Amino acid sequence: MMYMCLGDQNFGVGENDRRYLGDVIMINPEGEDLAEGEAVPVCHMTGGHDVSCDDEDEDTYAVPSDIPFVENKGDENEVISAVRENDCLLLQQLAQKNVDFNSLCHCQWVPCTIRVQRGDFSRQLQMTGYAAIHVAVIHASIKTIKCLLTGGADINLRDSNRRSPLQLAAAVDRLKVVRLLIDKGDCDNTFLMAVFLLLTFHYEDLVRTLVESGADVNLPDIKGTTPLSFAVGHMYPSSNFGTDLTIIRILLDAGCDVDKSNPAGASALMLAAGLKLVPVIHMLLSAGANINKMDNAGHNAFHTAVAGQRNLSAMQTLMWNGAATHTSNKKGETPLDKALQFGSISILRLLLSADAAPHRHDIMTAPRIVQLRNYLPEFDAWLRQEMHEPRSLRRICHVSDMAVISSVFRSGLFKDRVAIVTGGGTGIGQAIALELLYLGCNVTIASRKVDRLEKAAKDMNSRLAKHLNAPLPKLNTFLNATFVQKKRNTVEVHGRLDFLVNNAGGQFLSPAANITLKGWSAVIDTNLTGTFLCCREAYTQYMKENGGTIINIIADMFKGFPLMSHTGAARAGVDNLTKSLAIEWADSGVRVNAVAPGSSIYSDTAAANYGSDDIFSFIKSRVPAKRYGTVEEISAAVCFLLSPAAAFISGETVFVDGGGKLYQNMLDIPDHQRSKAYTWENDVKEQESSGNCGPQSKL
Ligand SMILES: CCCCCCCCC/C=C/C(=O)SCCNC(=O)CCNC(=O)[C@H](O)C(C)(C)COP(=O)(O)OP(=O)(O)OC[C@H]1O[C@@H](n2cnc3c(N)ncnc32)[C@H](O)[C@@H]1OP(=O)(O)O
Numbered sequence: 001m002m003y004m005c006l007g008d009q010n011f012g013v014g015e016n017d018r019r020y021l022g023d024v025i026m027i028n029p030e031g032e033d034l035a036e037g038e039a040v041p042v043c044h045m046t047g048g049h050d051v052s053c054d055d056e057d058e059d060t061y062a063v064p065s066d067i068p069f070v071e072n073k074g075d076e077n078e079v080i081s082a083v084r085e086n087d088c089l090l091l092q093q094l095a096q097k098n099v100d101f102n103s104l105c106h107c108q109w110v111p112c113t114i115r116v117q118r119g120d121f122s123r124q125l126q127m128t129g130y131a132a133i134h135v136a137v138i139h140a141s142i143k144t145i146k147c148l149l150t151g152g153a154d155i156n157l158r159d160s161n162r163r164s165p166l167q168l169a170a171a172v173d174r175l176k177v178v179r180l181l182i183d184k185g186d187c188d189n190t191f192l193m194a195v196f197l198l199l200t201f202h203y204e205d206l207v208r209t210l211v212e213s214g215a216d217v218n219l220p221d222i223k224g225t226t227p228l229s230f231a232v233g234h235m236y237p238s239s240n241f242g243t244d245l246t247i248i249r250i251l252l253d254a255g256c257d258v259d260k261s262n263p264a265g266a267s268a269l270m271l272a273a274g275l276k277l278v279p280v281i282h283m284l285l286s287a288g289a290n291i292n293k294m295d296n297a298g299h300n301a302f303h304t305a306v307a308g309q310r311n312l313s314a315m316q317t318l319m320w321n322g323a324a325t326h327t328s329n330k331k332g333e334t335p336l337d338k339a340l341q342f343g344s345i346s347i348l349r350l351l352l353s354a355d356a357a358p359h360r361h362d363i364m365t366a367p368r369i370v371q372l373r374n375y376l377p378e379f380d381a382w383l384r385q386e387m388h389e390p391r392s393l394r395r396i397c398h399v400s401d402m403a404v405i406s407s408v409f410r411s412g413l414f415k416d417r418v419a420i421v422t423g424g425g426t427g428i429g430q431a432i433a434l435e436l437l438y439l440g441c442n443v444t445i446a447s448r449k450v451d452r453l454e455k456a457a458k459d460m461n462s463r464l465a466k467h468l469n470a471p472l473p474k475l476n477t478f479l480n481a482t483f484v485q486k487k488r489n490t491v492e493v494h495g496r497l498d499f500l501v502n503n504a505g506g507q508f509l510s511p512a513a514n515i516t517l518k519g520w521s522a523v524i525d526t527n528l529t530g531t532f533l534c535c536r537e538a539y540t541q542y543m544k545e546n547g548g549t550i551i552n553i554i555a556d557m558f559k560g561f562p563l564m565s566h567t568g569a570a571r572a573g574v575d576n577l578t579k580s581l582a583i584e585w586a587d588s589g590v591r592v593n594a595v596a597p598g599s600s601i602y603s604d605t606a607a608a609n610y611g612s613d614d615i616f617s618f619i620k621s622r623v624p625a626k627r628y629g630t631v632e633e634i635s636a637a638v639c640f641l642l643s644p645a646a647a648f649i650s651g652e653t654v655f656v657d658g659g660g661k662l663y664q665n666m667l668d669i670p671d672h673q674r675s676k677a678y679t680w681e682n683d684v685k686e687q688e689s690s691g692n693c694g695p696q697s698k699l
């Protein structure tokens with residue numbers, strides 16, 4: 001077996017262009033170096049080849065002269081033979097004789113097997129009804145193709161599998177041939193084909209060039225598929241997913257009609273929902289896709305998400321964005337009916353939890369569900385309770401478990417605003433920073449540890465790139481915000497500052513009696529003094545003249561904070577500071593509020609601060625909601641207070657604690673007898689025993 005690169009002779013095919021992988025060879029058709037792991041097409045061909053090229057033409061593309069015919073039954077016509085031989089002279093003679101360059105030949109031909117390095121994606125080119133142009137784009141030199149076109153070959157002629165020459169050239173990764181065909185400008189919907197290329201080989205530049213030169217980005221192919229539907233329908237949630245999202249962004253930016261349906265009435269959103277492409281769903285919704293648009297059979301995107309089974313994240317995304325979850329299709333079936341047919345517990349839980357299933361008695365008796373109830377007593381118990389009293393969505397789906405970035409608030413809410421989030425590289429602060437960024441705000445995160453900040457910024461940017469259908473807002477990192485203020489009494493505020501979120505903070509567990517002055521001061525400085533200085537600098541440097549909103553993150557210390565008395569005192573200080581500043585700065589248009597998370601907001605960094613998760617498990621039992629709070633739940637409260645919806649709220653502390661402040665104290669007090677009741681008798685006895693002969697009357 002020999003191998004052959006479809007490389008460009010003019011560049012030469014050096015060792016750098018070849019990476020052997022068992023019996024396949026990886027090729028970079030442009031002759032560029034390949035980075036390790038880079039996605040490139042892979043050709044695997046049987047038989048030997050020699051490389052021929054046309055030296056006269058710089059653009060001439062080297063082609064194998066003998067791509068093997070695995071099967072070749074019957075005779076091909078003389079035009080095809082001339083193409084195979086790259087015999088331009090003969091082609092010119094045939095053209096002069098008015099030979100038909102477009103007659104189809106019905107021999108069977110399997111020219112090569114193409115394997116594209118994208119998961120398991122592979123395809124085989126088999127041709128039964130083809131003309132000279134189809135052979136040429138796979139097999140001949142550029143010069144030969146040009147001769148053929150001059151002689152009257154139809155650039156749009158489909159083979160018996162309805163493939164255009166452009167498609168075939170793309171399939172064998174002959175980029176220069178593709179460019180030639182597109183340059184000729186006559187190809188059927190070249191834009192759609194460019195999208196195909198981009199999907200397959202990531203040739204973004206082609207698509208961009210076509211967009212810039214005014215291509216019709218909504219033109220469907222002969223089957224009625226639009227470029228957007230085509231792109232969505234061919235995406236794979238694989239390693240190249242990030243790159244593939246670029247296509248969708250290019251198409252949307254180029255003004256694609258986001259709701260344009262294919263002949264079956266399906267929109268791109270429906271396809272994305274069925275294929276579990278959550279980031280794409282976000283992008284399409286942000287671009288204004290109609291979430292409840294129906295196809296010809298009466299299915300909306302939610303139906304297709306449910307039909308995709310194991311597709312919970314897509315279902316959740318649609319639910320949270322307001323999809324109608326219990327509409328019927330034309331056969332009268334609802335998503336719940338589908339879930340009952342599948343007998344999918346997780347889908348059922350989701351639908352019930354979000355109240356997506358109007359109360360229906362047949363749930364308990366649906367055959368698949370009866371089987372599951374018999375088999376799984378826990379499920380049975382859960383279902384009985386659920387039918388009795390449906391729960392909220394969030395209790396069942398732990399939001400923090402999902403890599404999705406989203407927001408309950410409308411996208412673009414904070415577009416072009418500028419925020420500082422202290423402690424924004426971890427836990428609660430990071431969730432706040434992410435949601436603000438998602439809503440269009442430019443954010444600076446600040447804390448002590450540069451490596452943490454940088455890693456967080458990188459991570460946030462890459463996650464956002466997958467979830468945001470808009471240019472990424474700016475994300476800066478700023479070291480030592482609180483420390484800088486402590487040391488130099490200054491915060492540099494660049495340009496503008498609409499929001500300040502004083503989230504940085506923390507403490508250590510210690511009985512008050514053991515806290516040293518240094519330890520006490522460290523916690524007071526971090527939580528109270530640092531917050532004060534941040535507020536003061538934000539106000540004096542910007543908000544005094546321009547207004548703004550400040551949120552202070554404190555803690556649920558309103559019943560005292562045993563074992564954390566330092567932080568309790570500091571946070572109570574911030575609670576009061578919040579009220580003072582809300583009044584002092586009201587006439588500058590500055591609102592100041594606080595958010596008090598319950599002591600149960602789990603994050604890895606928070607747990608690490610105490611050395612184990614135990615403290616959080618302990619707290620969970622003392623929260624009426626009997627669960628951890630999520631960092632997203634704190635962020636939602638912060639975003640609400642920053643938003644215009646809270647324009648009339650200032651000096652307030654919002655508790656996000658699952659009812660914790662009303663319930664038990666964190667510290668159990670052991671039984672003891674050190675507390676004596678006061679009575680008058682005790683008073684008299686004490687006076688007598690001490691021989692105190694003072695006035696008898698207490699008046
Ligand atoms: C029933 C339960 C219900 C309990 C209910 C529990 C509810 C939990 C609810 C709250 C949850 C959260 O806030 S979760 C968020 C948790 N995240 C954080 O706390 C992260 C940030 N925290 C920190 O960095 C630190 O804890 C903090 C002290 C505040 C940082 O201070 P600094 O860096 O300025 O100071 P350091 O140099 O580290 O320390 C200064 C001094 O502080 C003292 N000190 C520092 N750590 C100490 C420690 N572990 N034990 C003793 N003392 C310590 C020492 O005297 C130190 O001096 P030397 O002796 O010279 O070293």
Ligand SMILES: NC(=O)C1=CN([C@@H]2O[C@H](COP(=O)(O)OP(=O)(O)OC[C@H]3O[C@@H](n4cnc5c(N)ncnc54)[C@H](OP(=O)(O)O)[C@@H]3O)[C@@H](O)[C@H]2O)C=CC1
Pocket residue numbers: 422423424425426427428429446447448449450452453480481482483503504505506507526530553554555556596597598599600601602603605606609
């Ligand atoms: N998780 C919970 O249950 C609760 C949390 N809170 C409060 O919410 C806030 C966020 O906590 P959470 O996300 O859970 O925990 P984290 O430990 O993840 O967050 C604390 C953040 O503050 C930063 N930070 C700490 N000290 C300083 C300082 N001196 N200067 C600048 N930055 C500092 C840390 O970054 P770096 O280390 O890089 O400096 C870190 O990013 C804290 O104020 C916390 O006390 C309140 C109640 C409950």
